Amino acid sequence: xxxxxxxxxxxxxxxxxxxxxxxxxxxxxxxxxxxxxxxxxxxxxxxxxxxxxxxxxxxxxxxxxxxxxxxxxxxxxxxxxxxxxxxxxxxxxxxxxxxxxxxxxxxxxxxxxxxxxxxxxxxxxxxxxxxxxxxxxxxxxxxxxxxxxxxxxxxxxxxxxxxxxxxxxxxxxxxxxxxxxxxxxxxxxxxxxxxxxxxxxxxxxxxxxxxxxxxxxxxxxxxxxxxxxxxxxxxxxxxxxxxxxxxxxxxxxxxxxxxxxxxxxxxxxxxxxxxxxxxxxxxxxxxxxxxxxxxxxxxxxxxxxxxxxxxxxxxxxxxxxxx
Amino acid sequence: xxxxxxxxxxxxxxxxxxxxxxxxxxxxxxxxxxxxxxxxxxxxxxxxxxxxxxxxxxxxxxxxxxxxxxxxxxxxxxxxxxxxxxxxxxxxxxxxxxxxxxxxxxxxxxxxxxxxxxxxxxxxxxxxxxxxxxxxxxxxxxxxxxxxxxxxxxxxxxxxxxxxxxxxxxxxxxxxxxxxxxxxxxxxxxxxxxxxxxxxxxxxxxxxxxxxxxxxxxxxxxxxxxxxxxxxxxxxxxxxxxxxxxxxxxxxxxxxxxxxxxxxxxxxxxxxxxx
Ligand SMILES: Cc1ncc(C[n+]2csc(CCOP(=O)(O)OP(=O)(O)O)c2C)c(N)n1
Ligand SMILES: [Mg+2]
Numbered sequence: 211x212x213x214x215x216x217x218x219x220x221x222x223x224x225x226x227x228x229x230x231x232x233x234x235x236x237x238x239x240x241x242x243x244x245x246x247x248x249x250x251x252x253x254x255x256x257x258x259x260x261x262x263x264x265x266x267x268x269x270x271x272x273x274x275x276x277x278x279x280x281x282x283x284x285x286x287x288x289x290x291x292x293x294x295x296x297x298x299x300x301x302x303x304x305x306x307x308x309x310x311x312x313x314x315x316x317x318x319x320x321x322x323x324x325x326x327x328x329x330x331x332x333x334x335x336x337x338x339x340x341x342x343x344x345x346x347x348x349x350x351x352x353x354x355x356x357x358x359x360x361x362x363x364x365x366x367x368x369x370x371x372x373x374x375x376x377x378x379x380x381x382x383x384x385x386x387x388x389x390x391x392x393x394x395x396x397x398x399x400x401x402x403x404x405x406x407x408x409x410x411x412x413x414x415x416x417x418x419x420x421x422x423x424x425x426x427x428x429x430x431x432x433x434x435x436x437x438x439x440x441x442x443x444x445x446x447x448x449x450x451x452x453x454x455x456x457x458x459x460x461x462x463x464x465x466x467x468x469x470x471x472x473x474x475x476x477x478x479x480x481x482x483x484x485x486x487x488x489x490x491x492x493x494x495x496x497x498x499x500x501x502x503x504x505x506x507x508x509x510x511x512x513x514x515x516x517x518x519x520x521x522x523x524x525x526x527x528x529x530x531x532x533x
Numbered sequence: 534x535x536x537x538x539x540x541x542x543x544x545x546x547x548x549x550x551x552x553x554x555x556x557x558x559x560x561x562x563x564x565x566x567x568x569x570x571x572x573x574x575x576x577x578x579x580x581x582x583x584x585x586x587x588x589x590x591x592x593x594x595x596x597x598x599x600x601x602x603x604x605x606x607x608x609x610x611x612x613x614x615x616x617x618x619x620x621x622x623x624x625x626x627x628x629x630x631x632x633x634x635x636x637x638x639x640x641x642x643x644x645x646x647x648x649x650x651x652x653x654x655x656x657x658x659x660x661x662x663x664x665x666x667x668x669x670x671x672x673x674x675x676x677x678x679x680x681x682x683x684x685x686x687x688x689x690x691x692x693x694x695x696x697x698x699x700x701x702x703x704x705x706x707x708x709x710x711x712x713x714x715x716x717x718x719x720x721x722x723x724x725x726x727x728x729x730x731x732x733x734x735x736x737x738x739x740x741x742x743x744x745x746x747x748x749x750x751x752x753x754x755x756x757x758x759x760x761x762x763x764x765x766x767x768x769x770x771x772x773x774x775x776x777x778x779x780x781x782x783x784x785x786x787x788x789x790x791x792x793x794x795x796x797x798x799x800x801x802x803x804x805x806x807x808x
Binding site for chain 2: 239241242243244245249261262263264265267268290291294295323324325326327328329493494495496499500503
C-alpha cells in the first residue's frame with residue numbers, strides 16, 4: 211500500500227517547527243483553524259496567532275500590515291476564499307508592495323467533495339498566477355509540501371501555496387528538496403511528456419507506468435511551481451517529446467495547462483492536451499467520484515496521450531506530404 | 534394567534550429537525566449545529582409567514598427567502614421539501630453525486646432556492662437586490678434573509694447593511710441566528726461582535742430581539758417587521774446551536790459534522806419524546 215499523507219497535516223507540524231526557529235513567524239486564520247491545521251500553531255504560540263473571524267479580506271490586509279513591519283505572516287483559509295474573496299486585497303496590499311506574506315490555503319480543487327461548488331476552488335491558480343510578484347506552488351505530496359513551506363518561510367516575497375483536504379499518496383522521501391521555479395523531472399520521454407501538479411502528479415506517474423508497458427517512451431514532470439514556471443523544462447520536453455499533456459485539479463483556463471501552452475506556443479509549438487476541469491463549476495459528491503466525473507483520472511491522461519501522439523504523427527505526415 | 538396553530542408549527546418544527554438529521558446521517562457529512570438552531574425560525578417563515586406557491590416556484594408575487602448562512606442548507610431543504618417544492622425522497626440524496634440537494638444552496642439546481650449561498654457574507658446584498666427589484670416593479674414581495682452570528686464578521690454584511698438603510702428597504706427583514714458559536718469557538722473568543730443591538734441600530738436598522746426557539750415570539754417579530762416603514766428590520770434571534778438534540782446543544786464540535794448512526798438513533802429518541 212502506498213503511504214498517504216495530508217498536505218495540510220504536514221503544514222500544521224511545519225508551522226510549529228518554523229515558529230520555534232523564528233520568532234518573526236506569525237500565523238493568521240479566518241475561523242477555519244482546525245481545518246487548515248493552524249490551530250496547532252495557535253495552541254503552541256497563542257500570542258503569535260491571530261484569528262480574524264470570518265473575514266478573509268481583513269485576513270490578507272492584516273497580514274500585509276504585519277509583513278510591512280518585518281513579521282513573516284502565514285495566512286490560511288480555504289483556497290476559494292483566500293484567492294477569490296480576498297483577491298483584490300492580495301493584489302493591492304500584498305503583491306503590489308511585494309509584502310512577505312505566505313498564503314497557505316487548504317481545500318484546493320474539487321476533492322473538497324461534498325461541500326460542493328461554493329467551496330471548491332477551480333480558479334485559484336489562474337487568480338494567483340496573473341498577479342505580478344506572486345509565486346505559486348502546488349505540492350505533489352505531503353513531504354514536498356513540507357519542503358515548500360519551509361522554503362517559503364525563508365524566501366522574501368508573496369507566496370501562494372495550495373494544499374488539499376484529502377490525503378495524497380507519498381511520492382518523495384521525507385527530506386526531499388524543493389526549489390522555487392525548478393521542475394522535478396521524473397523521466398524523459400521521446401513520445402510524450404506529462405506535466406502535472408498536485409494530486410495529478412501521482413496519477414501521471416501511474417499513467418506513465420501503464421504507457422511504458424505499452425511500449426511508449428514517456429516523460430513525467432512535476433511542475434509544483436506554477437509561477438515562476440520552469441520554462442526550460444517545458445521547452446526541453448517539447449523538443450524531446452514533441453507532444454505534451456498537462457494535468458491539474460483546476461480549470462483548464464488559466465492554470466498549469468495555460469502556462470505551459472503560453473510557453474510552447476511562443477517558442478516551440480507542439481501538440482498539447484490539457485487535462486483539467488472544462489470551464490464548469492464543481493458539485494457535491496465524494497472526492498473520488500468527482501475526479502472520475504470531471505475526467506481527472508489515469509485513464510483520461512492515457513487517452514490524452516494517444517490523442518497528442520496522433521496529432522504529432524498527423525503533423526509529421528502532413529510535413530512529409532508537403533515536402 | 535390560536536393555540537392550535539402554534540402547536541401545529543411546533544409539530545412541523547419537530548418534523549423539520551427529524552428531516553435535517555435524517556438527511557445528514559445519510560450524507561455522512563454536513564452542518565448539524567447551525568441547521569438545528571435555525572429550524573424554528575425557518576419553519577415559521579415557511580409555514581406561517583411567507584406567501585409562495587410550490588407548484589409555481591417562480592410566481593412573481595412570492596415572498597423570498599435567502600439563507601445567507603448557506604451551510605444550514607439541510608434546514609432549508611427540509612422546509613422546501615415539506616412545503617412541496619420537491620419530493621421528500623430527495624432528502625436521502627443530500628450531498629451525493631448528481632443530487633439536486635447540494636452541500637450549499639444552489640438556485641440553479643434546487644426548486645425553491647432563490648440564490649446561491651455558501652460563501653458567507655453575500656446574502657444580504659443579494660436580498661437588497663431582490664427587495665429593490667420588488668419595489669421597482671411595485672410587487673408586494675417581502676424578502677427574508679438569515680445570517681449566522683459568525684457570518685456577520687464579513688465586511689460585506691456591513692456594506693450591505695448600510696445599503697439597506699440608505700435605500701430605506703423596508704420590504705426586507707433580516708434574521709440573525711445568534712447561537713453564540715462559530716467554527717473555531719464562541720464568537721466572543723474568536724471575534725467579538727457585541728454589542729449587536731447597538732451596532733444594527735446605529736447602522737439604521739429597526740431591531741427586535743427574541744428567543745429564536747419561541748414560536749410565538751418569532752411570529753410576533755415577523756408580523757411587527759412588516760409594520761415598520763422607512764427602514765429595514767433586523768430580528769436578533771437568541772438561539773442554541775444544535776437545539777433539540779441534547780448532546781449537540783451549545784457544542785462547537787457539532788458545527789460541521791453529521792450525526793453518526795448511533796447519535797442519530799439517540800437524537801430520534803429525544804425528538805419523539807420531546808413531543
Ligand atoms: C466566506 C466564507 N468563509 C469561511 C467559510 C467557512 N465557514 C462555514 S460556516 C463558518 C462559521 C459560521 O459561523 P456562524 O455564522 O455563526 O454559523 P452557525 O453558528 O449559524 O452555524 C465558516 C467560517 C465560508 N463558508 N464562507
Ligand atoms: Mg453561530
